[in-house]
Amino acid sequence: MKIAVLGTGMVGQALGTKLLELGHEVRMGSRTKDNEKAIEWTKQNPERASQGDFKEAAAFGDLIINANHGDGAIDALTQAGVENLNEKVLIDVSNPLVFTPDTPPSLFVCNTDSLGERIQKAFPQVKVVKSLNTVSAQIMVNPGLLPEDSNIFLCGNDEKAKDEAKKLLIDFGWKNINDLGDITGSRAMEMYLILWIRLMGQFQSPNFNIKIVK
């Protein structure tokens, strides 16, 4: 499949590389074409990897992954262009995190709204699926790094889009996938991040996850 990964950070690179390994064609998108990190990534992955600005990447992808920081997500998608996003599945892995000195990290949207919902509202014809935002980049694409199977969540308004996202999650190695329902499930998945960050501080490592025991 042709997949656009918007964002050149650790998350974008991990997802892009894994998708290449799985045989997909991947175009990494950034604010400006020929982003240094994107060029470096295509050099390390000469087969089926390309790069461009957000618009070029989104136009290329049959499926889009938003791997930007939360605070730049809607801006990046706006630059990508609604004409390049409409009717496509968009997997949103971003988090609305705010890091400020001297106070615990917080979210710039939560509780009665979420970033997943804001994206869906801003792009009503895009099939937004929220997923993978609850684990580190490394665990996202390699859940088997952890000593036991753990859980990954997804939500969204379009059942077929969620089925498509689920297939990717399974290809990534996820076995326990919890569908939290419509896109308002993003509230749950994003608000969990505050616990995740607290635990990361305690463990001094982002490579952990939760397993549901019932």
Added chain:
Amino acid sequence: MKIAVLGTGMVGQALGTKLLELGHEVRMGSRTKDNEKAIEWTKQNPERASQGDFKEAAAFGDLIINANHGDGAIDALTQAGVENLNEKVLIDVSNPLVFTPDTPPSLFVCNTDSLGERIQKAFPQVKVVKSLNTVSAQIMVNPGLLPEDSNIFLCGNDEKAKDEAKKLLIDFGWKNINDLGDITGSRAMEMYLILWIRLMGQFQSPNFNIKIVK
């Protein structure tokens, strides 16, 4: 130990009964003395169980547990009287949940503040420990009901108070206890509830928990 359990609902009853089983003396507190549920509970537990209003219960307890609904917590503690709470350990198991028709449940305080913090701020000389709010009443006092060991959290500003709370958690059967630091950790523990509620809806049961895999 003499323990006050403020709140006569499922959580208060489960905690009160477990504490009696462990050999403690427990006084259940409610808004008005001779609350029907509290009287019924003392009848079922004639040994070492008593009841009274919030003030009588708090005066009795060397350790206090707030098992009220989140929206009544500060009011209940105010009724209990600062003179009956000061210098004592207060384990707060309440959640600032709001249930409204047609919208997902939300929190009346979160993100940059929490109910745990509000209680600590309202009663600065009380040693507030937030814990047990992330599981059902049944699991709180019997984590062994689940097929695998799972994790329970606590936080608070006073190390000795957390040690005391930890001892109780261990007596309840908890093996994996994560100290999330100072009382601002309440934000993490309370915001997780939105995911918990979503999962409860999916499982149609409150009897589950998360295990940290790392």
